[in-house]
Amino acid sequence: MVEATNFIEQIINEELESGKVNSVYTRFPPEPNGYLHIGHAKSLCINFGIKEKYNGKCNLFLDDTNPSKEKTEFVNAIKEDIKWLGFSWDKETYASDFFPKIYELAIELIKKGKAFVCDMNAEEISQNRGTLTQAGKESPWRNRSVEENLDLFTRMKNGEFADGEKCLRAKIDMASPNINMRDPVIYRILRQTHHRTGDEWCIYPMYDYAHPICDYMQGVTHSICTLEFEDHRPLYDWVGIELGFAPKPRQIEFARLNVTNLVMSKRYLKKLVEDGSVEGWDDPRMPTLTGLRNRGIPAQALKDFCGRIGVSKANSEVQISYFEACVREYLNANAERAMAVLNPLKVTITNYPENQTESLDFEINPSDELKRTRKIDFSKTIYIDQDDFSLAPPPKYFRLKKDGYVRLKSAYIIKCDDVLFNEDGSVKELLCSYVPESKSGSDTSGIKTKGVIQWVNAEKGKDVEIRQYGYLLNDEEYAGQDFSERMNKQSVKIFNGKVEPYVLDNADDRPYQLMRTGYFKLLNVKDKTILSEIVSLKDNFNVKK
RNA sequence: AGGGGUGUCGCCAAGCGGUAAGGCAACGGAUUUUGAUUCCGUCAUUCGUAGGUUCAAAUCCUGCCACCCCUGCCA
Numbered sequence: 001m002v003e004a005t006n007f008i009e010q011i012i013n014e015e016l017e018s019g020k021v022n023s024v025y026t027r028f029p030p031e032p033n034g035y036l037h038i039g040h041a042k043s044l045c046i047n048f049g050i051k052e053k054y055n056g057k058c059n060l061f062l063d064d065t066n067p068s069k070e071k072t073e074f075v076n077a078i079k080e081d082i083k084w085l086g087f088s089w090d091k092e093t094y095a096s097d098f099f100p101k102i103y104e105l106a107i108e109l110i111k112k113g114k115a116f117v118c119d120m121n122a123e124e125i126s127q128n129r130g131t132l133t134q135a136g137k138e139s140p141w142r143n144r145s146v147e148e149n150l151d152l153f154t155r156m157k158n159g160e161f162a163d164g165e166k167c168l169r170a171k172i173d174m175a176s177p178n179i180n181m182r183d184p185v186i187y188r189i190l191r192q193t194h195h196r197t198g199d200e201w202c203i204y205p206m207y208d209y210a211h212p213i214c215d216y217m218q219g220v221t222h223s224i225c226t227l228e229f230e231d232h233r234p235l236y237d238w239v240g241i242e243l244g245f246a247p248k249p250r251q252i253e254f255a256r257l258n259v260t261n262l263v264m265s266k267r268y269l270k271k272l273v274e275d276g277s278v279e280g281w282d283d284p285r286m287p288t289l290t291g292l293r294n295r296g297i298p299a300q301a302l303k304d305f306c307g308r309i310g311v312s313k314a315n316s317e318v319q320i321s322y323f324e325a326c327v328r329e330y331l332n333a334n335a336e337r338a339m340a341v342l343n344p345l346k347v348t349i350t351n352y353p354e355n356q357t358e359s360l361d362f363e364i365n366p367s368d369e370l371k372r373t374r375k376i377d378f379s380k381t382i383y384i385d386q387d388d389f390s391l392a393p394p395p396k397y398f399r400l401k402k403d404g405y406v407r408l409k410s411a412y413i414i415k416c417d418d419v420l421f422n423e424d425g426s427v428k429e430l431l432c433s434y435v436p437e438s439k440s441g442s443d444t445s446g447i448k449t450k451g452v453i454q455w456v457n458a459e460k461g462k463d464v465e466i467r468q469y470g471y472l473l474n475d476e477e478y479a480g481q482d483f484s485e486r487m488n489k490q491s492v493k494i495f496n497g498k499v500e501p502y503v504l505d506n507a508d509d510r511p512y513q514l515m516r517t518g519y520f521k522l523l524n525v526k527d528k529t530i531l532s533e534i535v536s537l538k539d540n541f542n543v544k545k
Numbered sequence: 546a547g548g549g550g551u552g553u554c555g556c557c558a559a560g561c562g563g564u565a566a567g568g569c570a571a572c573g574g575a576u577u578u579u580g581a582u583u584c585c586g587u588c589a590u591u592c593g594u595a596g597g598u599u600c601a602a603a604u605c606c607u608g609c610c611a612c613c614c615c616u617g618c619c620a
Binding site: 005006010029030031033063065066068069118121122125126129130131132133134135136163164166167168169176177178179180182185186187188189190204206207208211227228229230231232233234253255260308309310311312313314315316317318319321322323324325326328332333337339363366367396398399407408409410411413440441443449450451452453454513514515516517537538539 | 546547548549550551552555556557558559561567568569570577578579580581582583612613614615616617618619620
């Protein structure tokens with residue numbers, strides 16, 4: 001018996017112990033009507049997490065009962081995203097696989113007197129449903145004979161009626177305080193080409209009716225969904241009981257993931273893509289899995305995040321800082337280090353020989369057990385970041401100042417002797433001298449510097465566009481505003497900095513930590529290669545007061 | 546208003562009658578050739594609230610309050 005870490009596992013443990021079930025089968029059930037986002041990652045981790053933990057099974061179940069919204073493009077994207085997270089499903093199933101069975105069981109319900117064909121249109125049904133406090137009215141067609149219902153339902157299937165002209169309803173209780181139980185529609189007539197079954201069907205089952213059947217047919221033991229389906233559970237169970245499912249799958253609900261400042265509604269995300277506010281579903285600003293992947297978020301970090309936020313039934317909103325902490329933690333341990341200057345300031349080492357280049361060792365990652373290094377070139381002219389030099393340094397400023405010393409990361413200690421100015425008074429160039437015996441790794445100078453700054457060889461450095469992407473904002477400040485406007489508000493900052501060639505020349509697109517800057521990744525946006533920020537280094541730009 | 550849910554530190558979240566885990570954030574301090582990392586320390590006499598039961602309650606009972614979901618031929 002494994003130890004439960006949340007209430008769902010607790011339920012499973014109890015059922016395993018009591019012998020109600022002897023193995024666990026879950027399913028991840030997206031509707032292929034859009035791309036997966038960070039919220040789906042939570043569901044993915046729960047369902048596949050249970051499969052792994054209990055040595056059970058988990059299917060990828062595409063819930064495609066509404067052909068007007070679903071597309072093959074989306075199912076392919078969904079599969080890609082799940083693979084990226086490193087999960088593998090036992091079977092790939094579709095609600096549409098079960099259409100014949102679902103139809104057959106509808107006939108069984110009719111024969112049992114538990115379903116009837118209703119001639120009212122959608123508006124009439126809605127009007128007769130009653131309200132939250134008042135019971136609904138029974139349909140005048142509710143007591144048709146089994147024979148008539150069978151005949152009508154067959155003719156519905158055969159396309160003898162127009163869309164919406166008739167529907168099949170479960171016969172439950174129009175006075176139920178649970179509105180979902182007031183003779184819910186379970187089949188509608190809909191002439192829409194289905195992405196898999198084409199025009200084979202002109203009637204389609206509703207989610208509430210199809211889902212329990214699909215679960216049962218797949219051998220699912222635990223049907224995990226979000227909180228808004230709690231009210232549907234009695235109907236889920238009704239279908240299972242009337243159809244004699246044994247063992248009947250158990251529906252368990254959990255609170256969906258909300259993250260501060262993240263737009264998560266599929267509807268809005270779709271709108272952003274369609275009206276061109278973003279480059280696409282994979283735009284690095286999007287909270288979609290493909291967007292996060294494109295941005296450079298490691299799958300491991302996302303999974304770690306999902307595990308750490310836990311699972312409960314309390315509506316909650318997780319701070320984005322928690323997510324970023326998970327990303328930073330993973331990247332800190334795994335990302336290679338590189339140097340870059342975002343705002344270049346030329347530095348000439350006056351006492352360094354002209355035309356000399358020295359190859360120095362640079363640590364790839366301080367936590368690397370093998371202590372691997374790579375070579376970087378040092379020479380007379382370099383660039384440092386403008387922020388790393390101050391003419392009027394505040395207290396506790398550790399970096400370079402006039403007549404002060406600072407260490408160039410992995411190189412030498414330098415002293416700023418002179419400052420050259422532009423005509424407008426801004427700093428043009430620094431004239432520094434280096435301390436030859438302070439070479440990194442063999443420092444005998446005895447000079448201690450509190451500050452260490454990054455630098456780039458003037459010859460080797462390359463210009464690159466660097467963008468800092470924010471997330472789609474969804475806070476009060478933007479309430480009521482158009483989304484395209486929100487996009488502009490968090491618009492992209494562009495720097496033209498010198499970046500070490502190592503970063504650019506590296507063929508793969510792993511994220512890097514630019515020293516003292518943040519975690520970056522090489523991105524391709526609209527056929528343009530840029531360097532984009534994933535997360536910042538904590539407090540790295542702030543001089544403490 | 547009828548039904549279904551949920552309320553434990555700024556944010557997540559354990560806890561299931563025996564006297565409040567952990568993580569994120571924050572704040573001290575140490576180490577540091579990234580002001581990062583790492584490290585060590587601090588951070589709920591109190592569990593929405595008012596009563597009750599009990600030797601003992603976040604956990605059981607009752608009332609109240611707050612918030613979320615439900616009146617698609619969407620999922």
